[in-house]
Amino acid sequence: MKDKEHYKARKQICQSNLMYSIQRMDLLIISISGAGVYVILEVLKFGYDKHLSNPTILKIAGVLFILSIILNFSSQLTGRRANHHDALFCDAHIDADESPTDEQTETIKFHDSKSDRYTKWTHRLDKSSVFIM
Numbered sequence: 001m002k003d004k005e006h007y008k009a010r011k012q013i014c015q016s017n018l019m020y021s022i023q024r025m026d027l028l029i030i031s032i033s034g035a036g037v038y039v040i041l042e043v044l045k046f047g048y049d050k051h052l053s054n055p056t057i058l059k060i061a062g063v064l065f066i067l068s069i070i071l072n073f074s075s076q077l078t079g080r081r082a083n084h085h086d087a088l089f090c091d092a093h094i095d096a097d098e099s100p101t102d103e104q105t106e107t108i109k110f111h112d113s114k115s116d117r118y119t120k121w122t123h124r125l126d127k128s129s130v131f132i133m
Contacts, residue, residue: 004094011090018083026129029072033133036065068133075125082118085111 040062044055089111096104 007090007093011087011094014083014087014090018080018087026072026076026126029129029133030069033065033068033072036133037062037069040065064132068129071125071129071132075122075129078118078125079122082115082122085115085118089115 040058044058044062089108092104092107092111096108100108
């Protein structure tokens with residue numbers, strides 16, 4: 001009985017995290033990268049008049065900022081999927097009796113595996129996004 005309460009509480013946390021993942025876009029990374037793209041575009045726009053010595057470096061930086069935004073957006077999608085499968089994992093534990101059936105055990109393993117896989121991808125994408133920024 002104590003386990004069911006644990007999974008119910010965990011499910012509430014997962015659902016809260018799911019909503020947070022849907023609503024947020026890692027504002028700091030998005031803001032900094034967006035501002036970086038804007039600054040680079042303005043420098044290129046006005047820098048050509050002053051004959052910049054190497055505008056290619058600025059263009060590469062702009063592409064990296066955009067890539068950082070794309071990676072961050074992708075991490076939000078994988079984070080959402082991870083929380084979704086974790087909530088289903090908790091549901092399966094709540095529905096299971098003291099001795100779960102083979103089908104329930106398979107369902108638990110499936111959602112646990114999916115949640116872990118998406119969580120790993122989320123962490124990789126987050127780290128990549130920060131590194132590229």
